[in-house]
Amino acid sequence: MDALYRDYILDHYKNPRNFGELDPHDREWLDHNPLCGDELGVHLVVDEDGTISDLRFHGQGCAISQASASIASEELIGRKIDEIGELSADWLIDLLGIEISPTRRKCALLSLKVMRGAATGDASWPE
Amino acid sequence: MDALYRDYILDHYKNPRNFGELDPHDREWLDHNPLCGDELGVHLVVDEDGTISDLRFHGQGCAISQASASIASEELIGRKIDEIGELSADWLIDLLGIEISPTRRKCALLSLKVMRGAATGDASWPE
């Protein structure tokens, strides 16, 4: 089996969870990976107590960036919005469960960058 | 004895003939060698029958360009102005009687260029 394109990665790529838009939504963020042009946008709906009650992502990109967004989306729904800023690059990469080469790192991290942007306004790349 | 800086070359360099300006004059020309910055100007007085009756050059430059101007000036006084356009690079180099390397060719030829310019208005380098 391929070490990068594992079955569940391809499954998330081909059948992305929480793909689409949300209207109305409370927060949104759009960004892209300048290296390859991948684009990712996200819409959040946040409860009064600060819980992310719904999340949809849209855009286009490679299997890694799309699967990463899909997998992360499942983890983030139900979390408090305040926690998102704390999530590290390692958290996401562990979650993906695949070996990410330096070349593909930004593909994997774009989803966290965008979700963190929506939550905190921080436009930097996760470290 | 040095093959380039021969006695008569140094003599013409140190004691240039026909150096200076002429006022009034009938023709003048000023040019420079872009490679080294040497500058040479010339003033001509021309008889009614087209003979160059007087010539002075001024400017500054290396031994080769100054000696060349000095030696050429002696040859040109008394010539018909119409002849000057015909004079070739080889004519001048033969006149100098030294071996001119490609690097120093423009030093040697600047004088002919300027004198030809004054006579004919042609600003190209002699060939």
Next chain:
Amino acid sequence: MIEAVDSYYRHSNANVHRGVYGLAQEATDLFEGARERIAAFAGGETDTTIFTRNATEAINLVAYAWGRSAVGPDDAVLITHMEHHSNIVPWQILCQERGARLRYLSVTEDGRLSLDELDAALSDGRVKLVAVAHVSNVLGTINPVAEIVARARAAGAATLVDGSQAVPQMPVDVGAIDADFYVWTGHKALGPTGIGVLHGRRALLESMPPFLGGGDMIASVGFESSTWNDLPWKFEAGTSPIAEAVGLGAAIDYLSAIGMDAVRAHERELTAYALDRLEEVEGVRAFGPVDPDGRGGVVSLELAGIHPHDLAEICDREHVCIRAGHHCAQPLMREMGVPATARASFHVYNTHDDVDRLIAALQTAREVFAL
């Protein structure tokens, strides 16, 4: 090429045009000798062949030194949807600065330009410049640039042809094409990075103000103002790309020895073979003209269900180098309705085997993605 650069640094490393000593003369001879051969290789004249940093700088030189005075409010610059960013962005900046309009020629389904559309775009007389790629770096399309230049000139527009992809892969005669400006870049022509070429029409180059000011481009420098050096040096400020010119000279000698007709025939043949074999791979769509006579040696493709980025990664593992991305042609990507493409390029060193390995790699990608 590598040997030529290396030998330059070891044996002739001295600044050109300066000083009378032997080393400097040798460097000047190498540099100006390379200019002569490079100019002749593309059918240009030596003293209207200007060295720049790359094709991009050559185009910007024209946009600044020619465009700032020649293009005014209400004027238009006409480019095409298949241009490289280098032949788009300088014109956007120029048009914004001068209040001019930027117009585009569209690209047909099969990746070509329409001369009728060109005539229509020229018809109101506002177009001051037509800037077009000789060969598209994405579609491979060989544009009829001599015809485009002639029609533009008839309509009073100047012309710039971006030959970055053309000069390396087919015989090019800039004299015959007769554009006002023709640019190309060294590293695409098997040469080094750090050098580009601008062939300009003499009358324009002479009347244009200089672009960059500094050493070498001056005749004399006064306190308030300066006078400019002759062509081509008027447009070459500062220390010249000496080693780069020597390296590019060696590269074109190599191409000349093969013969550009032979290079073109080889690329045509490989491209035709690749287009043929690509039909075997399910889900593949190749962009650009279908007729190999109308295209150069690049094939951009998409494979349904696999993002180009992933395709390139899998090909890389199979030791097949293809490039995935927008290829510095985002407007074209938008027109084609794709985020990116994967692109294979063929040159003299490629063989049928390389095409076979590409096809095999695409099949492998389909397997990895369980398609």
Next chain:
Amino acid sequence: MIEAVDSYYRHSNANVHRGVYGLAQEATDLFEGARERIAAFAGGETDTTIFTRNATEAINLVAYAWGRSAVGPDDAVLITHMEHHSNIVPWQILCQERGARLRYLSVTEDGRLSLDELDAALSDGRVKLVAVAHVSNVLGTINPVAEIVARARAAGAATLVDGSQAVPQMPVDVGAIDADFYVWTGHKALGPTGIGVLHGRRALLESMPPFLGGGDMIASVGFESSTWNDLPWKFEAGTSPIAEAVGLGAAIDYLSAIGMDAVRAHERELTAYALDRLEEVEGVRAFGPVDPDGRGGVVSLELAGIHPHDLAEICDREHVCIRAGHHCAQPLMREMGVPATARASFHVYNTHDDVDRLIAALQTAREVFAL
């Protein structure tokens, strides 16, 4: 350095920043790694360290992208009589275009600038930029640039320091000097031709429009307009000088290994020795500061009765390389009242023997000229 360039072309030759395949990544790592080391070498930050074609282009970049909006009619640009043409002509062109005035600081008899004159020139508040060489390429003078920058800033003027001669021969900390722009050039620092460096203040670089448009400097390209990439790439259009950066990286590694303090000490020592020994030669006049602490490793001289051009030719025959000419500093030549000078440069590879050979060659020249 030659080995590094060579190995880059043989093993990692692929365009940076583009494509995901391994070779491209390797080239990017080499290129951006070189940037990091080159920035650190001069005390700059990585992402405000921009690669240009040479120092000349770096200065023109500032003149176009910063100067066109920051300098207006009635404003002034202040430079000095000891500048290289590269630090004169771009400001002449800018001032002519913008209707601004170009002012000069004079050079004292012993080749130095006067801070009092600087203060006087700044006092009317019109000076928008002070552009000055860190080390003069003719006189060798080491200018007190940190002090000049501080006084200019206090008077509301921006600053550009031309470090082309400084970076190769002494420890330079652009952070401590704190100029708004600090430029230098690769080939003077034992590096290759085709690369220059601009260290800019982040806030200025961010607010400036780009200079050259094209590939790599964009974030995205739309039909009408585009958005710009982050620093430093915003100012690097087109294919980067990859091999050149790798080569310059190797050159500064070499210099770092020797240690810039040691380089400086060596050059100070050789220059002092040369100034001493030159006194032995009848008719020689050496230009520039007499105190070797105040000058770098170049000595410009004149020998009464022998034109510099002839002097260089005779030295060349004796295998001593000196440069004769205006050294791209015609205004300085005019101020010094000489048509040209002969100039000897010393660097790490020179020894006392080289100085001795220079002195012998000058004596030979006197004999040839029968002086």
